[in-house]
Amino acid sequence: MFISKRRFILKTCGTTTPLLCLEPLLLLAEQYAGFTEVEDLFYSRKNYKRPDLQVTPHKHFDQEVALLDSLFPDGVAYCMGAVNKDCWYLYTLNPFPRRTPHQALPPVIEEPDQTLEILMTDLDPEIMSIFSKEESLNATEATKRSGIDKIIPNMIIDDFLFEPCGYSMNGVTKNGCYMTIHITPESEFSYVSFETNVPCSSYREIISKVLDTFLPGKFTVTVFANQTSPIKDTAEELQYLSTIGEWSRRDIQHCQFKNYDLIYTFYSKFPS
Ligand SMILES: C[S@@+](CC[C@H](N)C(=O)[O-])C[C@H]1O[C@@H](n2cnc3c(N)ncnc32)[C@H](O)[C@@H]1O
CATH class of the missing domain: 3.60.90.10 (S-adenosylmethionine decarboxylase)
Incomplete structure (x- = not known):
């Protein structure tokens, strides 16, 4: 785990359930640092060798995406590589720029x-x-x-x-x-x-x-x-x-x- 001023990195292994810490983590970030918005997010992992041994919500990428979607309206999910062989899953934020047509970008x-x-x-x-x-x-x-x-x-x-x-x-x-x-x-x-x-x-x-x-x-x-x-x-x-x-x-x-x-x-x- 690495924590810096504006970023939190968590790496886990085995049958841990890192996505279940997101809600309490967001609450702590608000409570202790006053942060109310997530600027960017990267959840990634390689395909599992034995996904059946994982615990919900990590048994399938779809389950992980459903949980993340419930927290992040601008989330997008990708799979890179061959889905039937070695591949890498990613969930990140990719919002549309929020501006009116005549407004310049900040x-x-x-x-x-x-x-x-x-x-x-x-x-x-x-x-x-x-x-x-x-x-x-x-x-x-x-x-x-x-x-x-x-x-x-x-x-x-x-x-x-x-x-x-x-x-x-x-x-x-x-x-x-x-x-x-x-x-x-x-x-x-x-x-x-x-x-x-x-x-x-x-x-x-x-x-x-x-x-x-x-x-x-x-x-x-x-x-x-x-x-x-x-x-x-x-x-x-x-x-x-x-x-x-x-x-x-x-x-x-x-x-x-x-x-x-x-x-x-x-x-x-x-x-x-
Ligand atoms: C590198 S460690 C886990 C690293 C850590 N949890 C992480 O991802 O930051 C995984 C290896 O340690 C072994 N291991 C032994 N005791 C362990 C424990 N109490 N928890 C996790 N892994 C353990 C596993 O068999 C495996 O070979």
Whole structure:
């Protein structure tokens, strides 16, 4: 969980029900910070391997959308990628500009903002074994042995190694950027998620470092960038990356929302 002045980020796993916290969260934001409006919202997840094991309202994306629609009149739901294979669901806000025909738009004062997310499956078993109590003494050792501390240097890291296995870390920079990594090492359903909002003119190097660190069989890459982000033009570089190392691109989609451009790509070593 990351909280800043105007933003709240929550990442969960397993059979948690993050959408059920929305109503109490909105009440708390009003009560403690005086915020009565949601400027933007992003709820996203990869398709589940076993959706039947989830708890309502997370058994199906339609259920999640129905709940979100009941709270947000301007919400829109998307599925990127192949709906019968690997795909990525997104719910966001995309309201029409509210103005009369002769009224000029107010000037938009926009802070640069961007998010890179890499969701990886079928990971290298030797690397995954680092994230167990059998192989690593503690989270700090797992962070160092895996090379997580080198992906984006100078992060202040809060990491945790679960018993008997599993790993989570949150990192922040002095200027308020974040990186977060969560690892499920069990070979039957191995999964690693990586997310950061560090500003860069290209994400190529970070993507390569993440892939070299975890060696996934397949992965999705998504980049959100607004108009003032330094990544804005180079987010498109993904369009020209039909291969990254030994991974080939199987899917690419591009979306334009009210404030953000989104690019979604899916790569795998072998056809899935
Ligand atoms: C990375 S952790 C969960 C991370 C965290 N809940 C999140 O998403 O921020 C998931 C891995 O930890 C293991 N694990 C062990 N104990 C756990 C616990 N009490 N809660 C969640 N995961 C646990 C799971 O088997 C799995 O491999």
